[in-house]
Amino acid sequence: MKAISRMIISLLLILFFGLLCVACSGKNEKVDPTDSxxxxxxxxxxxxxxxxxxxxxxxxxNERFKxxxxxxxxxxTLEQVRAGSGQEDxxxxxxSGTSPDIFFELSQQTMEYLELDYDLSELxxxxxxxxxxxxxxxxxxxxxxxxxGRLLALPYEVIYYVLFYNKDIFDLFGQPxxxxxxxxxxxxxxxxxxxxxxxxxxxxxxDLGNAEAPLQQLAVNKTDxxxxxVLLDQPEFGQxxxxxxxxxxxxxxxDGEAFNQGRFDGDQTTAMVVAFVxxxxxxxxxxxxxxxxxxxxxxxxxxxxxxxxxxGLIGLSINPESEHKDAAFDVITFFTENEYxxxxxxxxxxxxxxxxxxxxxxxxxxxxxxxKNVSSIFAHPPATPPEQISQWDQYVNLDLLxxxxxxxxxxxxxxxxxxxxxxxxxxxxxxx
Numbered sequence: 001m002k003a004i005s006r007m008i009i010s011l012l013l014i015l016f017f018g019l020l021c022v023a024c025s026g027k028n029e030k031v032d033p034t035d036s037x038x039x040x041x042x043x044x045x046x047x048x049x050x051x052x053x054x055x056x057x058x059x060x061x062n063e064r065f066k067x068x069x070x071x072x073x074x075x076x077t078l079e080q081v082r083a084g085s086g087q088e089d090x091x092x093x094x095x096s097g098t099s100p101d102i103f104f105e106l107s108q109q110t111m112e113y114l115e116l117d118y119d120l121s122e123l124x125x126x127x128x129x130x131x132x133x134x135x136x137x138x139x140x141x142x143x144x145x146x147x148x149g150r151l152l153a154l155p156y157e158v159i160y161y162v163l164f165y166n167k168d169i170f171d172l173f174g175q176p177x178x179x180x181x182x183x184x185x186x187x188x189x190x191x192x193x194x195x196x197x198x199x200x201x202x203x204x205x206x207d208l209g210n211a212e213a214p215l216q217q218l219a220v221n222k223t224d225x226x227x228x229x230v231l232l233d234q235p236e237f238g239q240x241x242x243x244x245x246x247x248x249x250x251x252x253x254x255d256g257e258a259f260n261q262g263r264f265d266g267d268q269t270t271a272m273v274v275a276f277v278x279x280x281x282x283x284x285x286x287x288x289x290x291x292x293x294x295x296x297x298x299x300x301x302x303x304x305x306x307x308x309x310x311x312g313l314i315g316l317s318i319n320p321e322s323e324h325k326d327a328a329f330d331v332i333t334f335f336t337e338n339e340y341x342x343x344x345x346x347x348x349x350x351x352x353x354x355x356x357x358x359x360x361x362x363x364x365x366x367x368x369x370x371x372k373n374v375s376s377i378f379a380h381p382p383a384t385p386p387e388q389i390s391q392w393d394q395y396v397n398l399d400l401l402x403x404x405x406x407x408x409x410x411x412x413x414x415x416x417x418x419x420x421x422x423x424x425x426x427x428x429x430x431x432x
Contacts, residue, residue: 045075046075047075047076047077048075048076048077048324048327049076049077049078049079049324050069050076050077050078050079050101050102050324050327050328050331051078051079051080051081051098051099051100051101051102052065052078052079052080052081052100052101052102052103052104052331053080053081053082053083053085053090053093053100053102053103053104054080054081054082054085054104054105055082055083055084055085055104056080056082057082058080058082061080061082064344064349065078065080066078066080068334068340068343069331069334072334073327073330073331073334075327076327076330076331078331081093081098081100085103085104085105085106085107085110086110087109087110087113087114090103090110090114090116091114094114099319099321099322100319101318101319101322101324101325101327101328102316102317102318102319102322102328102331102332103116103316103317103318103319104156104314104316105314105315106153106315106317108145108146108152108391109391111152111317115320116317116319116320117146117150117152117320118152118317118318118319118320119150119151119152120151120152120153120154120317120318120329121150121151123318123325123326123329124151126326127326127329129329129333131336132354133336133337133338133353133354133355134154134155134336134352134353134354135352135353135354135381135382137308137309137381137382137383137384137385138155138158138309138313138352138382139151139155140384140385141308141309141310141313141385141389142154142155142310142313142315144310144385144386144387144388144389145310145389145391147225147388149388152315152317153315153316153317154315154316154317154332154333154335154336155313155314155315155316155336155352156314156315156316156332156335156336156352157313157314157344157349157350157352158309158312158313158314158350158351158352159276159277159309159311159312159313159314159350160276160277160306160312160350160377161209161210161213161274161275161276161277161296161306161307161312162274162275162277162279162293162294162295162296162377163178163182163187163272163273163274163293163294163295163296163297164264164272164273164274164275164279164283164291164292164293165177165178165271165272165273165291165292165293165294166264166268166270166271166272166289166290166291167290167291167292168268168290169194169203169268169269169270169271170194170271172198172203173193173194173196173198173203173271175190175193175194177292177294178190178272178294178297179294179376180294180295180376180379180380182294182295182297182298183297183298183299183300184214184243184297184298184299184300185300186297187206187272187297188206188243188246188247188250190205190206190271190272191205191206191247191250191271191272192205192250193205194206194271194272195250195251195252195271201269202255202269203269203270203271204251204255204263204269204270204271205250205251205270205271205272206247206250206251206270206271206272206273207247207251207258207259207260207261207263207264207270207272207273207274208247208259208261208273208274208400209259209261209264209273209274209275209276210274210275210276211244211259211398211400211401212398212400213274213296213307214240214243214274214296214297214299215236215237215240215398216307216308216311216383217296217298217299217302217305217306217307217308217383218236218239218240218299218302218383219305219308219383219384219385219386220234220236220237220386221386221389221390221393222390222392222393222396222421223390223392223393223395223396223421223425224390224392225386225388225389225390225391225392228390228392228425228426228429229422230396230418230421230422230425232396232414232417232418232421233414233418237414238410239299241410241413241414242410244400244403244410245410248404257401258400258401258404258405259400259401259404261273261275264291265279265282265283265286265289268288268289274296277293277348277350277377278348279291280293280348280363280366280368280369280372280374281348281363281366284366284368284369285368291372292372292373293372293373293374293376293377294373294376295376295377295378295379295380296380298380303383304380305380305381305382305383305384306380306381306382306383307382307383308382308383308384308385309382309385310385310389312350316331316332316335317332318332336352336353338353338355338357338358341353341355341358342355342357342358342361345358345359345361345362345363345364346361346362346363346364346365347363347365348362348363348365348366359375359378360375362374362375362377362378392425392428395421395424395425395428396417396418396421397417397420397421398417399417
């Protein structure tokens with residue numbers, strides 16, 4: 001009996017250890033990542049073709065859109081509808097029987113007129129998509145253009161204006177280079193010190209390639225968004241025109257045309273100019289131009305902010321009639337994410353991201369910028385736009401070149417502009 005008992009116990013022990021080994025081998029078995037549920041879902045996705053309306057040539061479309069998307073999403077084929085994004089352009093596209101899934105750079109007015117205003121909130125909620133990697137001011141800017149506060153697009157590219165300066169002129173006059181703490185009053189002081197003649201050459205201290213950049217830092221509407229009433233009597237416009245008057249006074253009427261950006265890279269006699277950041281690309285091979293960049297000067301009595309972005313925020317929107325909204329959403333959200341944003345930033349495409357690595361990469365694929373203070377461009381956050389951006393502002397043309405050539409003071413000039421704008425707005429309302 002004892003022998004039988006020992007035999008039974010031995011058999012039980014063998015069975016136990018055998019089961020234990022099987023269990024352990026199961027735990028250590030390697031899993032092929034392609035067999036994961038997510039991979040299986042990716043494999044199961046039906047091939048889909050997404051059409052994008054954009055005016056670029058084929059090479060740019062392939063580099064910026066088609067190649068990165070088709071690499072990221074093997075089931076998506078991206079096709080270009082090459083056309084402009086104006087109202088007449090789109091009407092021609094639709095008349096031809098083409099209905100793109102995605103639109104590049106549609107204005108709010110065109111969206112509403114052609115009923116292309118599709119709120120992305122539905123897809124954001126459906127996909128539980130997190131927008132926190134996008135600068136919230138850019139999203140606010142898109143919402144602020146819409147009367148209902150809808151998010152009708154996601155940012156693709158942001159236009160940045162910066163202060164370019166000629167280091168050789170600063171060295172000639174023995175003046176310190178602009179830095180991140182420069183205010184408009186200090187910029188005016190520098191401009192006065194840099195506006196003079198040296199060796200038979202007359203130098204201009206400061207010019208504005210984008211003359212309204214300082215006004216865009218104040219984030220104020222020119223008109224009432226509801227009624228269209230012209231609001232140029234607000235104190236911000238007096239503050240802005242006081243700055244313009246001082247710039248014009250420093251330049252002097254005998255120094256040629258005001259607001260002449262071309263002097264900076266042309267005869268290279270302007271010490272500082274506010275211009276589109278793409279000057280880093282345009283002027284990189286300009287012979288003799290020893291330049292660098294700094295952020296926009298900030299208002300002395302206001303927050304340290306750059307210009308509001310809504311005037312230069314290029315978005316991507318989805319056609320409400322698209323049969324492939326989910327795939328289209330994958331496309332436009334991919335362009336906002338860090339992987340693509342870093343590539344875009346390195347290539348000088350204005351980033352919409354808050355990621356520091358993305359911002360630090362700006363223009364880094366251009367060897368000519370490696371000795372430039374490019375990172376300073378993002379020293380100040382963008383100004384927050386008004387809660388609702390007025391559609392009627394487009395009819396108010398401050399035309400500062402006209403102002404510089406007139407004999408009117410700022411108060412009189414603003415009254416004239418207000419009267420002209422009011423008439424334009426009334427005509428626009430009548431034609432609706």
